[in-house]
Amino acid sequence: MPITVYSADVVVPVTAPAVHNGAVAVQGGRILHVGTRDWVLGTLRGAATPVTEVHWPGVLLPGLVNAHTHLQYSGMAHVGARQYTGFEDWWASFDAVYEAGGHDWRRSAAAGATDSLAAGVTSLADVVTDVEAVGALHDAGLRGVVYWEVIGWANDRWRAEGIARVEAELDRIPTPPAIGVSPHAPYSLETEPLLDLPDVARRRGARLHIHLGESASEGGPLTGPRDETWRNVDAESFQALRRDGFAASATDFVDQLGVLGPDCHIAHGIYLNAHDRSLLRARTTAVALCPRSNAVIGLDEPDVAAYLTEGNLVAVGTDSLASSPSLDLLADVAALYDIARRQGYGAGDLASRLLRAATLGGAIALGMATGPDRVGQLQVGSLADLAFVDVTGATVREAIESVATDGAGRVAATLLGGGVRWASPAWSSRSDRTRVGV
Ligand SMILES: [Zn+2]
Incomplete structure (x- = not known):
C-alpha cells in the first residue's frame, strides 16, 4: 500500500511533545510514523512501496x-x-x-x-x-x-x-x-x-x-x-x-x-x-x-x-x-x-x-481515545484523521498559541482515515506534493 508523508512546520501529536518541522506517515488509513520530517523520511528511504510527501507550511493537528x-x-x-x-x-x-x-x-x-x-x-x-x-x-x-x-x-x-x-x-x-x-x-x-x-x-x-x-x-x-x-x-x-x-x-x-x-x-x-x-x-x-x-x-x-x-x-x-x-x-x-x-x-x-x-x-x-480505532492523537497505529491549520509562528509555542487564539476559519484541509474530505483554496495552492520514493 502506498505511503503518504504529511509534513508541516509544526506537528502537534497531543500525546507527545509538538515537533518543529515534523511529519506523519500514513498508510492504509492509519498512522505509520510520527516524528521530525527528516527522521520520518529517513525511516522510509528505500521502502518498497511508493512514498509521496505532502508539505503544508503551517500546523498539523489530529482531527x-x-x-x-x-x-x-x-x-x-x-x-x-x-x-x-x-x-x-x-x-x-x-x-x-x-x-x-x-x-x-x-x-x-x-x-x-x-x-x-x-x-x-x-x-x-x-x-x-x-x-x-x-x-x-x-x-x-x-x-x-x-x-x-x-x-x-x-x-x-x-x-x-x-x-x-x-x-x-x-x-x-x-x-x-x-x-x-x-x-x-x-x-x-x-x-x-x-x-x-x-x-x-x-x-x-x-x-x-x-x-x-x-x-x-x-x-x-x-x-x-x-x-x-x-x-x-x-x-x-x-x-x-x-x-x-x-x-x-x-x-x-x-x-x-x-x-x-x-x-x-x-x-x-x-x-x-x-x-x-x-x-x-x-x-x-x-x-x-x-x-x-x-x-x-x-x-x-x-x-x-x-x-x-x-x-x-x-x-x-x-x-x-x-x-x-x-x-x-x-x-x-x-x-x-x-x-x-x-x-x-x-x-x-x-x-x-x-x-x-x-x-x-x-x-x-466519547470513549474513542484508546483501542484500535483511537482518534484525537497522532500516534503510531491511530486512525489518520488530520486537520491542517493555516497559521505560522516563529517557534512551536507561538504556532500553538496562534492556533488556539486565532485558528477559527483557518482550517486548510481535513482528512479522515488518510483521505482528504475537505480542502480550502489555500490548501490547493500552497500544499506541496513531491514523490520521494519508488
Ligand atoms: Zn445541547
Missing part, C-alpha cells in the same frame, strides 16, 4: 472532536443569531421555531456535517432528537457517537412504555458511528427515566451524555455545611426535591441516580461548584465546554480556570447553530482561552491544554 452538538438544528441559525437574556428566554424562542414544524432535519443535519468537516472536525458527539437526523454522521462517513436524546418523560408514562420506546428508537440508528443515550437534563426528565436510562445504555455498552449545569436552577449551595438528608427522600423529580426545600445540586442528583461514570460526559457544566467538579473527577466524567453557546443564551461563563487547575477532564463543543454562531470548534477554543485568562489562569500551557481538550479530550469524552 478535532466536537464533544457537544446537535447537527439537526443547523437550519435554525436564525435562532442562534440573536442574543438572549437567559435560558428560559432562549428556550421559548427555540421551542416556538421547533414546534412550528416544516423542518427537514435530515438535510439540516447533513449541512452541519459538511460545515464540521470544513472546520477540521472529524469526530462528533451528535445529540439527535428527531429520527430523520440519525444518519448524518453515518452518511458523511464521520466518526463519533450519535446520542439519542430522551426528553420530557414523567414517571407514570415512563413506567408504562418508556424503556421499550427508547430501545426501539436506538435500534433504528445506523452504525457506524457508535450509539449513545442522552437523557436531556435533570429538569426535563423525572426521576425514573433518569434512573433507568443509564441502564438502557449500559446494557448495550453504549455511551451516555447529559446537559448538566446549563441552567442556573441546577446549582447547589456554594458554601456552608452540606445537607445530605435529601438522599433519603423519594423525590419524583429534581424540581420536586428543590420545591421541598432540599439544596442538592443537579450534579449531586444525577450522581445519586448513577448517571455519571467514565462512559458518560456532560455538556456545559456552568453551574457546577467545586464539590460538583470534584464529583466529575471522582466518576472520571468529562465536561464538554461550549462557551459561545453560553454567551448567545446569556448564561454565565463556565469556570474554565477551575476545571483546568483542578484537573478535570475537559472537552470542547460548539453546541448547535440554534445557540451558536458556527460549528467552528477552534472559535470555541479561542473563547475558552479568553475566559481562562480573565479568570486568572496565567500558565504558559493554556493553548496546548485547550488544543488537547479539542482533540484528545473529546476522544476521551
Whole structure:
C-alpha cells in the first residue's frame, strides 16, 4: 500500500511533545510514523512501496472532536443569531421555531456535517432528537457517537412504555458511528427515566451524555455545611426535591441516580461548584465546554480556570447553530482561552491544554481515545484523521498559541482515515506534493 508523508512546520501529536518541522506517515488509513520530517523520511528511504510527501507550511493537528452538538438544528441559525437574556428566554424562542414544524432535519443535519468537516472536525458527539437526523454522521462517513436524546418523560408514562420506546428508537440508528443515550437534563426528565436510562445504555455498552449545569436552577449551595438528608427522600423529580426545600445540586442528583461514570460526559457544566467538579473527577466524567453557546443564551461563563487547575477532564463543543454562531470548534477554543485568562489562569500551557481538550479530550469524552480505532492523537497505529491549520509562528509555542487564539476559519484541509474530505483554496495552492520514493 502506498505511503503518504504529511509534513508541516509544526506537528502537534497531543500525546507527545509538538515537533518543529515534523511529519506523519500514513498508510492504509492509519498512522505509520510520527516524528521530525527528516527522521520520518529517513525511516522510509528505500521502502518498497511508493512514498509521496505532502508539505503544508503551517500546523498539523489530529482531527478535532466536537464533544457537544446537535447537527439537526443547523437550519435554525436564525435562532442562534440573536442574543438572549437567559435560558428560559432562549428556550421559548427555540421551542416556538421547533414546534412550528416544516423542518427537514435530515438535510439540516447533513449541512452541519459538511460545515464540521470544513472546520477540521472529524469526530462528533451528535445529540439527535428527531429520527430523520440519525444518519448524518453515518452518511458523511464521520466518526463519533450519535446520542439519542430522551426528553420530557414523567414517571407514570415512563413506567408504562418508556424503556421499550427508547430501545426501539436506538435500534433504528445506523452504525457506524457508535450509539449513545442522552437523557436531556435533570429538569426535563423525572426521576425514573433518569434512573433507568443509564441502564438502557449500559446494557448495550453504549455511551451516555447529559446537559448538566446549563441552567442556573441546577446549582447547589456554594458554601456552608452540606445537607445530605435529601438522599433519603423519594423525590419524583429534581424540581420536586428543590420545591421541598432540599439544596442538592443537579450534579449531586444525577450522581445519586448513577448517571455519571467514565462512559458518560456532560455538556456545559456552568453551574457546577467545586464539590460538583470534584464529583466529575471522582466518576472520571468529562465536561464538554461550549462557551459561545453560553454567551448567545446569556448564561454565565463556565469556570474554565477551575476545571483546568483542578484537573478535570475537559472537552470542547460548539453546541448547535440554534445557540451558536458556527460549528467552528477552534472559535470555541479561542473563547475558552479568553475566559481562562480573565479568570486568572496565567500558565504558559493554556493553548496546548485547550488544543488537547479539542482533540484528545473529546476522544476521551466519547470513549474513542484508546483501542484500535483511537482518534484525537497522532500516534503510531491511530486512525489518520488530520486537520491542517493555516497559521505560522516563529517557534512551536507561538504556532500553538496562534492556533488556539486565532485558528477559527483557518482550517486548510481535513482528512479522515488518510483521505482528504475537505480542502480550502489555500490548501490547493500552497500544499506541496513531491514523490520521494519508488
Ligand atoms: Zn445541547
